[in-house]
Amino acid sequence: MNILEQIIADKRVEIEGRKAARSLEQLRAQLSTVGRQPGFVEALRAAPMGLIAEVKRKSPSAGLIRDPFDPAEIAKDYEANGASAISCLMDEKYFGGGAADFSSVRNAVGLPMLYKEFVVDPWQIIHAKTMGASAVLLIVGALSDEELAFFIKEIQTMELQPLVEVHDREEMRRAIDAGSDCIGINNRNLKTFATTLETTFELAAMAPEGCTLVSESGIKTPENVVRLKEAGAHAILVGESLLREASPGRAAAHLMGLA
Secondary structure (H helix, E strand, O other), X not given: OOHHHHHHHHHXXXXXXXXXXXXXXXXXXXXXHOOOOOOHHHHHHOOOOXXXXXXXXXXXXXEEOOOOXXXXXXXXXXXXXXXXXXXXXXXXXXXXOOHHHHHHHHHHOOOOEEEEOOOOOHHHHHHHHHHOOOEEEEEHHHOOHHHHHHHHHHXXXXXXXXXXXXXXXXXXXXXXXXXXXXXXXXXXXXOOOOEOOHHHHHHHHHOOOOOEEEEXXXXXXXXXXXXXXXXXXXXXXXXXXXXXXXXXXXXXXXXXXXX
């Protein structure tokens, strides 16, 4: 079993526990109190190159990334330095994230937020809406074609934006066939955690006209950003390289300086 398969197996068990504690019906009852959040794609497209800045405590590949870790302060730093949106990790076991981090960020900033999670159940989509998300991540490599199409529709029904993540040509074709209009190209192989920007350079050319492209992972220099923009990316998602700096926000501003 590779890393992604292990995470997904654990996630299915976790979500069954969460559903037992808080049913889908209980979550749906909260929807009437949820205000409309800012548009995710609109925010990314409003800049010459959009930046989804990530709030992440740790990862399986990097270990502990930042300590002490204050998600609200990090997010405010990002917002003050021009980030377009915030990605917040929901997985606790492998990434040290969760609902408490998401809520603290949501209360601290006005930017659109990405519910960065391994989605395996509709419960998570309703949860994302109640938390104040603008977008929800879907990982093609973790879903069947039927699940992918169903989750895209569910997310859109909630007036949220699906960010459909791919890593290879087959996954890119599956995302396109499912009607994805916002595709994240993950430069990191979630099965091995090997990372190369060549993944974006290879797959960007396959994107249909009008699709918003996000390049994710392994982006470390302003020159990387320029090359990705030239390849057709409309935005980037960056976390680790920013979070290791004293001021993640100033690091973000520097990273985007040539874009």
